[in-house]
Each structure stands twice: as structure tokens, then as C-alpha cells.
Amino acid sequence: MVATAYSTMGVGVVGNTSGDKLIDLRSDTVTRPSAGMYDAMMSASVGDDVYGDDESVNALERGAADLLGKEAGLFLSSGTQSNLVALLTHCGRGEEAIVGNDYHIFTSEACGASVLGGIALCPLVTNESGGLTTDQVTAAVKDDDPHSPISRLLCLENTVSGKLQSPDSIKALSDTGRSAGLSVHIDGARLMNAVVALGVEANELAAPFDTVSLCLSKGLGAPVGSVLCGPQDFIRRARRNRKLLGGGMRQAGILAAGGSYALEHNVGRLAEDHANAKLLAEGLSVIPGLVTDVQTNMVFVGLPNNNAAELQVSLAGQGIIISAGFPSMRIVTHLDVSAADIECVIDAFTSFFKG
Numbered sequence: 001m002v003a004t005a006y007s008t009m010g011v012g013v014v015g016n017t018s019g020d021k022l023i024d025l026r027s028d029t030v031t032r033p034s035a036g037m038y039d040a041m042m043s044a045s046v047g048d049d050v051y052g053d054d055e056s057v058n059a060l061e062r063g064a065a066d067l068l069g070k071e072a073g074l075f076l077s078s079g080t081q082s083n084l085v086a087l088l089t090h091c092g093r094g095e096e097a098i099v100g101n102d103y104h105i106f107t108s109e110a111c112g113a114s115v116l117g118g119i120a121l122c123p124l125v126t127n128e129s130g131g132l133t134t135d136q137v138t139a140a141v142k143d144d145d146p147h148s149p150i151s152r153l154l155c156l157e158n159t160v161s162g163k164l165q166s167p168d169s170i171k172a173l174s175d176t177g178r179s180a181g182l183s184v185h186i187d188g189a190r191l192m193n194a195v196v197a198l199g200v201e202a203n204e205l206a207a208p209f210d211t212v213s214l215c216l217s218k219g220l221g222a223p224v225g226s227v228l229c230g231p232q233d234f235i236r237r238a239r240r241n242r243k244l245l246g247g248g249m250r251q252a253g254i255l256a257a258g259g260s261y262a263l264e265h266n267v268g269r270l271a272e273d274h275a276n277a278k279l280l281a282e283g284l285s286v287i288p289g290l291v292t293d294v295q296t297n298m299v300f301v302g303l304p305n306n307n308a309a310e311l312q313v314s315l316a317g318q319g320i321i322i323s324a325g326f327p328s329m330r331i332v333t334h335l336d337v338s339a340a341d342i343e344c345v346i347d348a349f350t351s352f353f354k355g
């Protein structure tokens with residue numbers, strides 16, 4: 001079996017006996033709400049969001065739409081639900097969405113758009129940087145032919161497994177898709193990591209797209225939720241699809257307040273996660289045999305031998321939780337990991353490989 005980020009759940013978390021705080025590097029989804037975020041959630045003014053009465057949800061949806069330069073926003077339970085609602089709203093049965101073959105929509109969402117929406121996914125092989133070419137997109141768009149699905153949507157992603165997609169390249173891809181008559185969606189689960197790392201405005205990165213999905217529960221540190229932003233009429237139709245999927249939540253303002261807090265307080269600080277990832281990559285690359293690669297908050301560590309499982313157990317004994325991947329292991333920094341924690345992790349790797 002191929003080791004994935006999910007194949008290691010619970011390892012060490014239960015077995016840890018160090019008694020200290022865990023340093024959990026499996027994903028940026030493992031963060032706990034900060035005291036300030038809890039306060040914001042506890043004092044959130046709420047109402048029944050299915051009636052449109054929840055002021056905190058409404059404020060988050062407006063705030064996210066403003067941030068991304070779109071007309072309207074919709075609060076959803078997860079990034080998967082947000083992408084699914086986007087695809088169901090863009091595409092009908094027998095229509096297709098063109099997507100990178102290692103993008104989350106294709107690899108990690110249980111093919112919901114196909115299962116529930118009768119939508120074909122047309123995967124294009126991404127290059128080493130996670131990108132696609134305009135030629136690939138052009139070649140993938142089908143003629144109006146009864147043998148073929150109807151090409152309707154292009155889905156891009158930024159970041160792609162922590163890799164930055166440049167504003168120029170995504171703009172060119174989006175332009176190509178549009179001139180072929182497609183709508184364009186971006187899975188921006190970690191878009192704010194790209195915004196901070198590239199030093200651009202969020203609305204600039206979002207501008208080439210009709211719709212944008214943004215996760216609040218990754219590096220931004222909220223416990224739950226994503227927002228889908230786009231044109232007013234699209235979001236009105238997306239709201240129906242959210243309801244259809246059982247995603248109409250009631251006093252969801254408790255969660256939305258955490259999301260608004262995240263957008264207000266936790267965007268700029270993503271630079272710390274990127275700096276910590278860089279620090280880690282530099283520390284590990286000194287260890288003979290290890291090769292590291294980092295752009296934002298994910299470090300990929302190439303291992304010389306498949307001793308990932310032993311490494312995982314050894315680190316777990318020291319309160320450090322990682323996913324065991326081979327030949328490349330993914331390590332993720334986030335707001336519950338400090339620079340001092342990174343030094344501990346480097347020390348633990350160093351003594352394991354001295355071994």
C-alpha cells in the first residue's frame with residue numbers, strides 16, 4: 001500500500017508518553033483554536049443561518065468575498081464540500097471539469113462530483129511544480145460532439161501541495177480556459193499561503209477565476225469551515241446545492257466567528273510557518289542522505305532508505321508526530337509549531353540518522 005498522510009492517523013498520539021506538548025507535523029489541519037479565537041466564537045452573535053439570520057455567518061461570507069474581490073460568499077463545512085458545491089453549481093450531468101491529476105478535487109474528494117453530480121473529471125498530468133500548460137488545457141477541451149462530454153469547467157489549485165503557482169501562469173491558464181468557453185474555479189484551500197509567500201493581494205490571485213474556495217481550517221487555524229466565493233447569482237444557486245448536500249447549518253455563527261477571527265489575525269503570520277518550514281528544511285538537508293524541498297509550509301524530505309516507519313516510531317516517542325512517507329515524506333508547519341519546536345525536530349532527526 002502507498003503510504004499517505006492518512007495512513008498514520010493516531011500513531012504516537014495515543015502512544016506518546018513524554019507528557020509534554022505534542023509537535024504534530026502531519027498537517028496544518030491539526031491546529032486548536034487559540035484563546036482569542038475561542039473568545040470570538042463564544043461571544044459570536046448567532047441565528048438560524050438557513051433563514052439567513054446568522055449575523056456571524058453573514059459577516060464571514062461578506063468579509064471573505066471582499067477579501068477575494070468577489071460579489072458573494074458561502075460558508076461551508078469543509079473544503080471538500082466547498083469544491084463539490086462549486087462543481088455541482090458549475091456543471092450539469094454529462095458535463096466535464098478539467099483538473100490536474102494530482103489536485104485534491106481529483107485525488108482526494110471521493111469523486112463526489114461524479115458520484116453525486118454525473119460530472120466527468122478530465123485529469124491532466126501536472127508538471128513537477130504542480131502546474132499545467134495552456135496547450136494541455138486547449139487539447140483537453142472537447143468539440144461539440146455527441147460522443148464526448150461537454151467541457152464546462154477548468155479547476156486549478158494554489159498552492160499545489162505547498163507549491164506556488166505564479167500569478168502569470170494561472171492567469172494564462174484561466175484565459176485559455178475562458179476563451180475555450182469554460183468557467184474557471186480555483187481550489188484555494190491554501191490560497192492565503194500563496195498570497196503571503198508571493199507578496200500579492202488575495203483579490204489579485206483570485207481575479208482570474210469565477211469562483212474561489214478557501215479553507216479556514218488549515219494554516220488559518222479555524223476549527224471548521226471553508227468559504228466559496230463568486231458572483232451573486234452563482235452563490236445563490238450554490239446555496240441550494242449546499243442544502244441539497246445537507247450542508248445547511250443552523251447557529252453556524254459559532255464556527256463562522258472562528259473563521260472571521262482567522263482571516264483577521266492569522267493571515268500575515270503564515271510567513272512564520274513558511275520561515276519555520278525553511279528552517280526545518282535547512283536543518284534536515286545537513287543530514288547525509290536527506291534531500292529537502294520547500295516553498296511554503298510543507299517540507300518534502302527524500303529518504304535514502306525506507307526506514308520511514310522506524311523514524312515515525314522513534315519521533316513519536318519524543319512527542320513528534322509525522323506521517324511516514326517514502327521515498328518522500330511530507331512535513332507541515334502551522335500555527336501550533338514554533339521555531340523552538342523545529343529545533344527539537346531537527347535534533348530528533350539528526351540523532352535518528354546518526355543511529
Ligand SMILES: *Cc1c(COP(=O)(O)O)cnc(C)c1O
Nearest residue numbers: 078079080081104157187189215
Ligand atoms: C484540504 C484540502 C481540501 C479539502 O479540505 P477539507 O476541509 O479537508 O475537506 C481541498 N483542496 C485542497 C488543495 C486541500 O489541501
